[in-house]
Amino acid sequence: MTIRSVCTGLFLLSLAGAAAAQTTTYSCSALGGSNCTARILDGPQAAITSTLQLPAAAATQCSAGSTVTLAVQLNIIHSWIGDLTAAVANPSASSSTLLSNLAGAGVGGCQGSDVSALFQDGGTAAACSGLIPAVGGTVAPVSPLAPLASANGAPSGQWTLTVTDTANNNEGALLDWGVSVSCAALPNYEYVPVPTLSVWTLLLTGVGLGFVALIVLRRRRSIR
Amino acid sequence: MLKSEYGCLGLLVGIAVSVGAMSWATPVSARVGTIDNVPAATLLLPYFESDLNDANGSQTTVHLANSSATSILAHVTLWTDLAVPVMNFNIYFTGYDSVDIDVRLLMQGILPRTASAGQDPSDLISPKGPLSQDINYASCTGNASGQLPPNGLLDAPTVAGIRAALTGQSSILLSGQCGAVDHGDNIARGYITIDTVNNCTSRYPNDPNYFTQDITFQPSLFGSYTRFNRSENTQSTENMVSSEADGFGSVDPQVSTPGRPTFYASFNGSNASDHREALGTVWQARYFSGVGVAVTTKMVVWRDPGVTVSPFACGALPSPFPLTQREIVAFDEQEHATILNVGNTLPFALPYATQEVDTATLSPYQSGFLAMNLSKADDTRLQSYVSVRQIVPGAAADGAPAHQMITQSQLACEDANNATPGSCTQTFPIMFGRTIQ
Numbered sequence: 001m002t003i004r005s006v007c008t009g010l011f012l013l014s015l016a017g018a019a020a021a022q023t024t025t026y027s028c029s030a031l032g033g034s035n036c037t038a039r040i041l042d043g044p045q046a047a048i049t050s051t052l053q054l055p056a057a058a059a060t061q062c063s064a065g066s067t068v069t070l071a072v073q074l075n076i077i078h079s080w081i082g083d084l085t086a087a088v089a090n091p092s093a094s095s096s097t098l099l100s101n102l103a104g105a106g107v108g109g110c111q112g113s114d115v116s117a118l119f120q121d122g123g124t125a126a127a128c129s130g131l132i133p134a135v136g137g138t139v140a141p142v143s144p145l146a147p148l149a150s151a152n153g154a155p156s157g158q159w160t161l162t163v164t165d166t167a168n169n170n171e172g173a174l175l176d177w178g179v180s181v182s183c184a185a186l187p188n189y190e191y192v193p194v195p196t197l198s199v200w201t202l203l204l205t206g207v208g209l210g211f212v213a214l215i216v217l218r219r220r221r222s223i224r
Numbered sequence: 225m226l227k228s229e230y231g232c233l234g235l236l237v238g239i240a241v242s243v244g245a246m247s248w249a250t251p252v253s254a255r256v257g258t259i260d261n262v263p264a265a266t267l268l269l270p271y272f273e274s275d276l277n278d279a280n281g282s283q284t285t286v287h288l289a290n291s292s293a294t295s296i297l298a299h300v301t302l303w304t305d306l307a308v309p310v311m312n313f314n315i316y317f318t319g320y321d322s323v324d325i326d327v328r329l330l331m332q333g334i335l336p337r338t339a340s341a342g343q344d345p346s347d348l349i350s351p352k353g354p355l356s357q358d359i360n361y362a363s364c365t366g367n368a369s370g371q372l373p374p375n376g377l378l379d380a381p382t383v384a385g386i387r388a389a390l391t392g393q394s395s396i397l398l399s400g401q402c403g404a405v406d407h408g409d410n411i412a413r414g415y416i417t418i419d420t421v422n423n424c425t426s427r428y429p430n431d432p433n434y435f436t437q438d439i440t441f442q443p444s445l446f447g448s449y450t451r452f453n454r455s456e457n458t459q460s461t462e463n464m465v466s467s468e469a470d471g472f473g474s475v476d477p478q479v480s481t482p483g484r485p486t487f488y489a490s491f492n493g494s495n496a497s498d499h500r501e502a503l504g505t506v507w508q509a510r511y512f513s514g515v516g517v518a519v520t521t522k523m524v525v526w527r528d529p530g531v532t533v534s535p536f537a538c539g540a541l542p543s544p545f546p547l548t549q550r551e552i553v554a555f556d557e558q559e560h561a562t563i564l565n566v567g568n569t570l571p572f573a574l575p576y577a578t579q580e581v582d583t584a585t586l587s588p589y590q591s592g593f594l595a596m597n598l599s600k601a602d603d604t605r606l607q608s609y610v611s612v613r614q615i616v617p618g619a620a621a622d623g624a625p626a627h628q629m630i631t632q633s634q635l636a637c638e639d640a641n642n643a644t645p646g647s648c649t650q651t652f653p654i655m656f657g658r659t660i661q
Contacts, residue, residue, distance in 0.1 A: 044348055113328075
């Protein structure tokens with residue numbers, strides 16, 4: 001192992017440390033939201049809505065200059081996931097579709113059961129698994145969540161989850177959901193401050209440099 | 225033959241073929257007294273499992289349907305593997321309607337939600353089609369104990385009680401007592417009965433009033449159930465067991481004569497008020513074990529204990545368990561036979577009201593067939609049901625009923641015939657075990 005490779009490793013580690021995300025999850029049940037656990041009405045009945053109140057701290061959670069990443073954790077028990085659509089809206093009514101009649105092997109969409117997934121921009125596309133949950137891990141929403149974020153976090157106020165069972169037969173329930181806010185500070189090298197000099201400082205520096213130049217010229221003449 | 229005669233012959237043949245085709249197109253006629261695969265007044269799901277630890281473990285789903293244009297009400301009862309009822313609810317079907325039940329969801333307190341016309345004025349919960357009837361069952365409105373499952377989940381204590389009762393643990397639903405075998409694996413086991421009823425009842429079938437006030441005799445229900453084990457990549461589907469009733473346009477002495485066996489005879493003093501046919505008693509099943517491919521044969525064996533079983537003190541089996549059997553004979557492919565009861569080596573081979581067994585535990589041979597007389601060892605006549613699944617990992621399998629050699633009705637007929645020669649017109653084979661001995 002060369003000294004160079006060790007130094008490179010230390011540099012990358014420092015970058016990773018500088019960019020590590022700090023995540024806070026605001027779950028519906030923990031915040032005492034409405035319909036956090038609720039029966040999903042079988043189609044063609046109406047959609048169910050569940051709400052949670054995001055505290056003010058969520059909006060200022062991330063420091064200036066950090067990157068805000070929004071995610072939604074969704075836990076649903078249901079015997080035919082292809083029946084479902086799910087969308088989340090922030091207090092300004094900007095919304096993101098998380099799930100929309102996920103396709104499966106045959107007619108009727110994904111025949112798998114349950115969703116226990118973190119929906120996050122950049123995740124892998126949701127796919128229908130034969131195992132339970134049919135949708136798990138970190139997956140991409142159908143439409144991006146980024147527009148729902150604010151500059152320093154997630155807008156405080158009422159967030160709404162809407163779940164619709166669009167087909168007859170097969171039943172289920174929403175078990176819980178939540179909004180996660182991650183703040184990733186950018187690496188240190190991007191924060192090196194550029195020094196700014198005042199006019200007086202520049203003037204004094206110029207006068208000083210001129211004075212030094214004058215002394216140097218007079219010494220050269222005296223040597224001749 | 226003249227050309228016109230050929231034409232006439234062709235016409236006659238055509239008429240004959242048409243008449244034949246019309247006769248084939250008529251519905252299969254059900255016969256009370258034998259297990260037919262036809263719509264019925266009672267369906268039996270002989271064995272279910274739901275792994276409470278692992279959603280990808282053994283699970284069971286059910287698909288039910290109404291074969292008639294007339295709307296019906298059905299009463300679902302979950303029983304433990306020792307025949308103790310622990311849960312019941314009602315399902316409404318519009319004409320030709322279908323409803324799915326996922327036992328895994330039942331174990332989470334999620335019941336199938338349906339509604340008759342009175343509870344569903346917008347026709348959104350149980351929508352009817354252009355050919356289906358949708359009527360109001362007034363008893364399903366505001367009847368807190370027996371209403372159709374509401375829009376919600378069962379409360380947590382009830383769910384915990386159901387799960388405990390079906391896994392052999394002390395349950396609040398059973399006044400702190402037990403109702404099932406504790407297999408130590410947290411898998412809920414049991415069986416399910418589904419009966420056509422005339423009101424939103426909360427009675428269990430072991431309540432005698434159930435037969436005078438609740439049940440009907442409509443030959444309308446049919447369905448199937450699927451067993452999954454996603455971790456093992458296995459799946460199998462088989463039809464629900466149909467128990468037909470008379471009393472719906474016909475009277476059959478086999479199921480309407482007090483003292484004759486009926487499906488619910490254990491609960492109504494054998495007064496035949498349920499009018500439902502009893503199931504079989506002697507069965508034959510094919511089995512393979514590791515022949516050529518990694519195949520195993522599993523049998524579902526449902527047995528009527530013959531009496532009402534009450535919740536019991538945990539840690540012991542209640543009477544009449546473990547159940548004995550009259551005889552089990554294992555044959556290999558060359559018809560060598562091993563009689564399991566000889567020397568009482570396996571007196572309790574199938575001890576519970578319902579169970580799944582690997583045939584390798586019943587036969588010393590790799591393949592062959594099993595003959596089973598599932599009356600008790602003292603020849604007390606008990607109805608039973610046996611189905612067989614050949615399981616290959618990674619492949620779907622269909623379960624099939626074992627061959628039904630003698631029904632309980634036929635045995636009753638035999639008894640009657642012995643008492644009054646000539647009174648029984650049916651013939652049936654007695655071909656196993658004791659006749660070999």
